[in-house]
């Protein structure tokens with residue numbers, strides 16, 4: 001049997017894809033969520049309440065289970081609002097499979113189209129009050145499909161979304177229950193450096209204290 005062997009460049013490409021596509025995205029989302037939690041303190045208490053209630057219901061169990069994760073609705077809405085405001089993946093490319101015209105622009109078959117998540121997710125036509133940080137917009141079915149697309153959309157939507165959701169929520173649960181933190185660089189900005197991702201300029205250094 002003939003074995004298909006990947007070239008060194010292909011191996012590097014795949015490893016890089018795994019690291020950026022799964023690890024960096026999840027880690028950066030956690031970092032940004034912790035940053036936004038400090039900047040939007042009005043939501044901190046309700047998220048703490050949700051996490052405390054989950055801890056109460058867990059007794060005598062010590063480890064989180066699937067049902068606990070499903071109850072972290074306010075926490076996940078908050079994360080979604082963080083990603084709407086600061087889409088860590090800025091956008092994706094698609095290829096036109098046939099000629100089409102959109103708003104007077106003629107796009108020939110084969111052209112690459114860039115979908116900007118930042119522009120889509122702040123479009124006031126579909127997102128009411130787009131500049132307001134408001135996690136409650138993710139309650140119920142209020143967000144119009146394909147207007148908040150931090151994980152992409154359609155056939156190529158992120159297959160790691162649910163896995164990322166679990167990682168992020170489990171991590172946040174433990175951080176919130178065990179620590180408080182203060183930003184070491186109070187007005188730190190987020191920027192898109194050489195990678196795809198929105199990263200705080202100094203890496204969001206914090207001082208942690210145990211509860």
Ligand code: HEM
Nearest residue numbers: 021022025026029089092150151152153156157158160164
């Ligand atoms: C917060 C975390 C994450 C975010 C924001 C994110 C975001 C995205 C986005 C925007 C895309 C492009 C979707 C599209 O083209 O419509 C994508 C694709 C992808 N993601 Fe994620 N992702 C995250 C975590 C993960 C994790 C944890 C994994 C794997 C364990 C993963 C694996 C992939 C793969 C394999 C693709 C390519 C899918 C394809 O082209 O068919 N992602 N992700």
